[in-house]
Amino acid sequence: MTLQLGQLAPDFEQESTHGKIRFHEWLGNSWCVLFSHPKDFTPVCTTELGEVARLRKQWEARNVKVIGLSVDPVESHQEWESDIEATQGHAVNFPMLADADQKVSQLYNMIHPECDPTVTVRSVFVIDPARRIRLSITYPPSTGRNFSEILRSIDSLQLTDKYGVSTPVNWTEGNEVIISPKLTEDAAKAKFPQGFRTLRPYLRLVRLGD
Incomplete structure (x- = not known):
């Protein structure tokens, strides 16, 4: 079932490059950007993860935690991180979920069989501290995301909530x-x-x- 805006973001427990994560507990009182990438050691994803790492201070200024996901195992993520740092100039500084059993991918409808039944599309979920889904964007595997737009959207959400x-x-x-x-x-x-x-x-x- 497709997740809709305003719904409670499903909780989960999954392995990551930062150890096992219990999502709602990990989120704490922060906003969150949960985003999936199709596969490790792929060119578009390499540029995206480097950009998310580069934006660390921007996320922190907005009280946002970021967390990536693909269906590759932890060991693959960790090996790939050295490539990301070497080619993008920024070390990955956020957890990446190792969703090898596709538990989270299925929970968040990140696998679209008619696009590719084996990998996740480029899903983005912005989740607020109440664990509610406030924004979702789905990109095809071939199109890299615009994280400036994601930051702009978070600015809008936070401002409109306040005023x-x-x-x-x-x-x-x-x-x-x-x-x-x-x-x-x-x-x-x-x-x-x-x-x-x-x-x-x-x-x-x-x-x-x-």
Whole structure:
């Protein structure tokens, strides 16, 4: 069954390069990016894992833990890590699940048989500290992910949770956001005393301060 936004992310226990992980326990009070790659020692995945390692401070600044997955064993992951560091310039600094029995892959519907029945597609799940799935993206094996977009999406999720707003097309941090149409004009003025722009009664834009 396909996992849907807002659902509780399934818990699991699985081996990893950092030892056995009990997912919900490991998550603690953090956000999480759980992402799968089709196979070890493959070119696209090598670039992706290097990029995720490079972004370590960006994840930490957002209280995000990252965890990778493929259906290869721990020993394969560990051997591959030296290639990733040598070619990408960044050592892998996060756990990689060794889902050899496909337990997690099946739980999260990461194997799409009509694409390839033997490997995982490039799934991405953003999970909040309440263990709820907040975003999911599925890429084909041939297409590398844009982790800048994943960071942007997390920024949006965290900001909209905090202020009860929405983010418009191509939003990035610091840009105007959208006031909920559910707020009356008086309520909007009280909530956003700095003022806002009204393009239509249902489209009001405000720039949030620090």
